[in-house]
Amino acid sequence: MAVFTPVTLDDIGQWIQQFPLGKALTIKGIASGIENSNFFLTTERGEYVLTIFENLSFEQLPFYLRLMDHLAARGVLVPAPVATNTGELLASLHGKPAAIVSKLEGRSQMDPQPVHCAAVGAMLARMHLAGQDYPLQQPNLRGLAWWNETTPQVLPYLSDESAHLLRAEMHFQQAFAGCETYRQLQQGPVHADLFRNNVMFDGERLTGFFDFYFAGCDTWLFDVAVTVNDWCINLDTGVLDTPRVRAMLDAYHAVRPFTAAEQEAWQPMLRAAALRFWLSRLYDFYQPREAEMLTPHDPTHFERILRERIATPAPGLY
Numbered sequence: 001m002a003v004f005t006p007v008t009l010d011d012i013g014q015w016i017q018q019f020p021l022g023k024a025l026t027i028k029g030i031a032s033g034i035e036n037s038n039f040f041l042t043t044e045r046g047e048y049v050l051t052i053f054e055n056l057s058f059e060q061l062p063f064y065l066r067l068m069d070h071l072a073a074r075g076v077l078v079p080a081p082v083a084t085n086t087g088e089l090l091a092s093l094h095g096k097p098a099a100i101v102s103k104l105e106g107r108s109q110m111d112p113q114p115v116h117c118a119a120v121g122a123m124l125a126r127m128h129l130a131g132q133d134y135p136l137q138q139p140n141l142r143g144l145a146w147w148n149e150t151t152p153q154v155l156p157y158l159s160d161e162s163a164h165l166l167r168a169e170m171h172f173q174q175a176f177a178g179c180e181t182y183r184q185l186q187q188g189p190v191h192a193d194l195f196r197n198n199v200m201f202d203g204e205r206l207t208g209f210f211d212f213y214f215a216g217c218d219t220w221l222f223d224v225a226v227t228v229n230d231w232c233i234n235l236d237t238g239v240l241d242t243p244r245v246r247a248m249l250d251a252y253h254a255v256r257p258f259t260a261a262e263q264e265a266w267q268p269m270l271r272a273a274a275l276r277f278w279l280s281r282l283y284d285f286y287q288p289r290e291a292e293m294l295t296p297h298d299p300t301h302f303e304r305i306l307r308e309r310i311a312t313p314a315p316g317l318y
């Protein structure tokens with residue numbers, strides 16, 4: 001469990017009054033999650049999720065919360081932040097930024113079938129389109145600049161073979177990010193971490209995307225690649241499962257058709273998406289933060305996926 005900042009009902013008795021939610025009735029720490037402290041909160045008005053942000057600042061957070069607000073207002077299924085009585089989406093709790101968002105129904109689908117992948121693909125395309133007129137700008141903070149900064153910090157811990165792969169892939173991705181095809185890719189706000197544990201389903205019905213705290217402005221294709229690399233693979237080998245890949249890409253394409261530049265960039269983008277999570281998992285593994293009972297994710301999973309994407313071409317976008 002990772003509740004970094006404990007909160008009791010007593011702590012929030014007064015605090016909750018700044019929201020139009022009535023009295024707080026129950027609060028319960030949520031066991032999963034490695035970035036923030038999350039709680040299920042029941043008030044007189046309903047069920048919500050309270051998040052205390054452990055790493056993001058008051059300056060950084062409006063980008064994420066206003067994005068969720070923007071998307072929710074346009075019918076994309078995401079948690080809607082609850083504004084305070086003075087219209088703020090953020091409040092301070094135990095000296096840290098905190099927000100209350102609506103609670104999504106359902107649970108994560110950790111063994112997705114093509115029907116789930118299709119629902120995710122269609123909603124992802126809707127999200128990209130709905131984000132087009134989002135006025136705030138923030139780069140993907142886990143993009144190429146962060147990879148450049150992080151690579152030398154993790155290289156000393158790697159075997160020769162893995163270090164060679166990391167160096168070679170960084171060269172490849174630097175060239176890719178500078179090429180003409182890359183420049184033609186559509187960009188906008190992206191989720192950037194749309195793994196199975198960040199989507200809720202009620203049976204086959206998608207009820208929402210959540211955990212937007214890695215979102216930023218990046219290519220839409222990067223978002224698609226991150227999502228395919230988690231939803232549409234054999235988890236033991238990293239090999240893509242064609243029926244799930246097709247279901248996700250076809251459903252996306254039906255809402256927001258992929259472009260020729262995106263088709264050309266697809267194979268390197270799948271590698272970029274694998275590299276991003278290999279690097280962040282290496283970083284978390286070798287530079288662990290202090291946290292209660294925190295288990296870092298396994299970096300070798302994404303090393304395996306990266307090797308597989310280099311070795312085997314993925315099905316095309318369309």
Ligand SMILES: Nc1ncnc2c1ncn2[C@@H]1O[C@H](COP(=O)(O)OP(=O)(O)OP(=O)(O)O)[C@@H](O)[C@H]1O
Pocket residue numbers: 030032033034035036037038049079101102103104105197198210211213
């Ligand atoms: N809006 C929501 N509705 C319902 N459940 C939610 C919501 N937000 C978070 N949760 C629950 O809280 C858990 C942890 O949330 P979240 O994934 O955002 O945490 P995190 O610390 O950012 O973790 P990580 O980055 O590892 O995914 C989720 O697995 C989910 O069960």
Ligand SMILES: N[C@@H](CCO)C(=O)O
Pocket residue numbers: 193195277280281297
């Ligand atoms: N989805 C990330 C964790 C951060 O949300 C990972 O699996 O490495």
